[in-house]
Amino acid sequence: MNKILIENDNISFDKKIINAEFKSKDVTINIKNEVVLNILESFNNIQNLYFNLDSHSSLKLNVYNNKADFNTNIIINLGNKSSFIGNLGFIATKKCLLNIKTTMNGNNIQNILKVRGISQQEGNFDIKVDGEVLAHTFDNEMTEDIKILNLNEKLNKVLPNMLVSSSEVKANHYVTISSLNEDELFYLKSKGLTLQKAKDLMTKGFILSLYDNDFLNNLKEGR
Amino acid sequence: MLKIENLTVVANKKTILDNFNLTINKGEICALMGPNGVGKSTICKVLLNDPNYQIKKGNIYYNDTLINKVKTEDRAKMGIFLLNQTPITIPGVTNSEMLRLALSSKTNEAVDILKFHKELKSICEKLDIPTAFIHRNINEDMSGGERKKNELLHLWMLKPNFIILDEVDSGLDVDSFKIVLKSLKEYYQKYNPTILIITHNTKVFKYLKPHTINILSDGHIIKSGDISLAKVIDEEGYETFKIKGKTIYE
Numbered sequence: 323m324n325k326i327l328i329e330n331d332n333i334s335f336d337k338k339i340i341n342a343e344f345k346s347k348d349v350t351i352n353i354k355n356e357v358v359l360n361i362l363e364s365f366n367n368i369q370n371l372y373f374n375l376d377s378h379s380s381l382k383l384n385v386y387n388n389k390a391d392f393n394t395n396i397i398i399n400l401g402n403k404s405s406f407i408g409n410l411g412f413i414a415t416k417k418c419l420l421n422i423k424t425t426m427n428g429n430n431i432q433n434i435l436k437v438r439g440i441s442q443q444e445g446n447f448d449i450k451v452d453g454e455v456l457a458h459t460f461d462n463e464m465t466e467d468i469k470i471l472n473l474n475e476k477l478n479k480v481l482p483n484m485l486v487s488s489s490e491v492k493a494n495h496y497v498t499i500s501s502l503n504e505d506e507l508f509y510l511k512s513k514g515l516t517l518q519k520a521k522d523l524m525t526k527g528f529i530l531s532l533y534d535n536d537f538l539n540n541l542k543e544g545r
Numbered sequence: 546m547l548k549i550e551n552l553t554v555v556a557n558k559k560t561i562l563d564n565f566n567l568t569i570n571k572g573e574i575c576a577l578m579g580p581n582g583v584g585k586s587t588i589c590k591v592l593l594n595d596p597n598y599q600i601k602k603g604n605i606y607y608n609d610t611l612i613n614k615v616k617t618e619d620r621a622k623m624g625i626f627l628l629n630q631t632p633i634t635i636p637g638v639t640n641s642e643m644l645r646l647a648l649s650s651k652t653n654e655a656v657d658i659l660k661f662h663k664e665l666k667s668i669c670e671k672l673d674i675p676t677a678f679i680h681r682n683i684n685e686d687m688s689g690g691e692r693k694k695n696e697l698l699h700l701w702m703l704k705p706n707f708i709i710l711d712e713v714d715s716g717l718d719v720d721s722f723k724i725v726l727k728s729l730k731e732y733y734q735k736y737n738p739t740i741l742i743i744t745h746n747t748k749v750f751k752y753l754k755p756h757t758i759n760i761l762s763d764g765h766i767i768k769s770g771d772i773s774l775a776k777v778i779d780e781e782g783y784e785t786f787k788i789k790g791k792t793i794y795e
Contacts, residue, residue, distance in 0.1 A: 504596075506635050509683075512593045513699060514621035514647040523646065527637020531682065 335359065341540065344368050353404075358382045360540060366392045373398040373406075377428065380405035384537045386529070390445065391416035395423075402428030408435040409537075411529040414445025425454045430461045437468040438529050439478070446476035450483070453495075457487035466495040471502065471528050546571040546707060546739045547592075552603030553764075554584075554591050561587045563764030565603070569739055574753050576742045576775075579761035580783050585743045586630065589711045592741075593617050593627050607707070622651050626705030630712040632692040635683040640695065641665065643683060644702050651703070668701045672728055689716030693725050701728075706738045710753075714746045726752035747775040760786060 325343045336354035344364040350372040351359075356379070365387045371394065375381055379401070390412035400406055412418060424433050439447045453464045466482045482495045502524055510520035530538060547569045554562040561584040569575040577585055591598050592605065594617045605612050612620060635643070644665070649656050662679070669676045674694045684692045693716065700708065710729070714722055730752045733740065742749060750772060758775060760768040760783060768774070768786050777785065 505633055508593075508595060508617065509629075509633055509635065510638070510643065511617040512621055512627055513643060513703065514618055514650050515643065516618050516650060519646055519650065523638050523642060524635070527635070527682070529637075531637035 339536075350374065352376070353379045353381045356380045358384070358536075360384045360537060361387075363387050363389055365394070366390065368392065368394050370394075371396045375400045375404040375406060377402040377404060381407070383408045383410070384533055385410040385412075386533070386537075386541060387411070388413040390414045390418045390439075393419040395421045398422070398424045398433075400424065400426050400428070400431045400433060403430045404428070405432040406434070407432075408437075409532045410435075410437045411532050412438070412447070413440045413442065413529065414447055415443060416445055418445065418447050418449075420447070420449045421452075422450070423452045423454070424464070425456070426459060426462050426464065427456060429459050431459075431463070433462070433464045435466050435468075436532055438532050439468075439470045440473060440525060440529060441470060441476055441478055442473040444476075445474070446478050448479045450481045452483045452485060453493070454485040455488050455491045455493065459488045460490035462488065462490075463492045464494070466497075468495075468497045469528075470499040471525065472499055473501070473525070546573075546608055547741070548604075548606040549588075550604045550606070552591070552605065553601045554587060554598050555601050556587065556598045560601075561598070561764060562591070565761075565765045567759065567766065569741060569757075571739055572737045573756040574733070574740045574742065576744060576750065576755040576758045577761055577766075578744060578758060578778060578783075583761045584764055585761055586711055588741075589627055589709050589743060592625060592709060593620055618650070621647075621703075621705075624706040625709070626700055626703060626707065627709045627711060628693075628696045628700060628713060630715050631689075632684050632696050634685050636685060638683055639680050640683055640698065641679050644699065647699075647703060664702065665698070668698055671701075672697055673724060674698065690718060690721035690725075693717060693721065697725060697728050700732065704736065706736070708732075708738050708740045710740065710742045710744070710749075712743055712745070714744065714749055722748075729753060747779050750775055762786070 325341045328342050328344045328349055329346055331346055331348060332350045334352040334354055335357045339358045341360045344367045347367060347369040353373060353375045365385050373381060398406055426433055441447060447470055449468060451466050453466055455462055455464060468480050468482060470478045472478060478499050480497050482497050484493050484495060486493055502521060506524060507520050549565060549567045552562050552565040579585055587598060600613055607623060645656050645661060665679050666676050669678060672694050678695060684695055687695060717725060742753060754772060758770055759766045
């Protein structure tokens, strides 16, 4: 997988697909066009990540980190008719703190954030999401969809906030913190899979079902 | 092949099966019928060792081996297959991944990928389901009929020798019903498995003619007979097997 090294603090992207490796801790990225940005383990290096989406621009942010150990803030400002789709998947090996703030600065904006986290061994999550829709805006769509799969006894916290000042917006949020579904495990065992293989399959599927085939192929190449 | 002796099963502190006995010989088709809520589906779950059901008394023998304490996955490897009434969705797990792992668990060998995919495609064509199902998450975004066909895909790939059909007709339209039952009939003719049919619908018997029909009530079998029992049930219902509140045992 070809990567771009992010060492500057302020950059602009207008390219289609960027596989980024972050060296800088604090980075501002200006999105000019249609951009797909993929980040793997270097997400651990990020402390503050700012995205500014120009009008009519779009950002699909795919993050997959199977050794998650971070304390990160992500701030996203969305301009008129822009689109943000965030697919963030983490397997936590340590405590992971994540604060995400999105602000919809206009109309006809699409803002869809999905987070999947697996807490195992010593890992757990403390996630806060603030999605803001400003007053006097219209036809905006916001979704916060956060799921944590708890494979250890650690405490996980998720706080999804929606700060909506407009009366013309579609806003949804979904949060679950759960362990593996027993009925699903039984179903897989009834086909002949051992308990461990069934757990491994379901755990892998929990995170990887977040991504499209392009990113999954990217992941395979990167291994 | 299957022998259930004096089985008493409890779930949520409630006795569902009470001194239940059933014997099915190898290659036979046995039907189990009865009113709603008498425990027919419980038998399906107990045969696969569902942890929600506890055996309080009695034994289950499969091919002369006592299997009360045998794990679910090991029973599947022994050849027991449950075609679920309402198959659940497994997000993020594809049919292909699951079947490949199940087959390699069964044989303890790596699966020949080319042969595996060739066989999958051939079965999809036979069942008239899109080959896209192979790489779809299990039962995700599938109608009731498609889920049943998906279960059949699993059946043909795993080739069990004891099949439990839990209300196989449930959720099927007329056309899907025919396709599913024809496929089961074809499997029976090809591999001669033992089949336990749990059903309310005697139309299933047009495709899979049972050697015995058993009626379940009060947690155990109250009446057994041959295919002619199906006509009595259709015309007179299950109530005909009760006199003034007492159940007839014949």
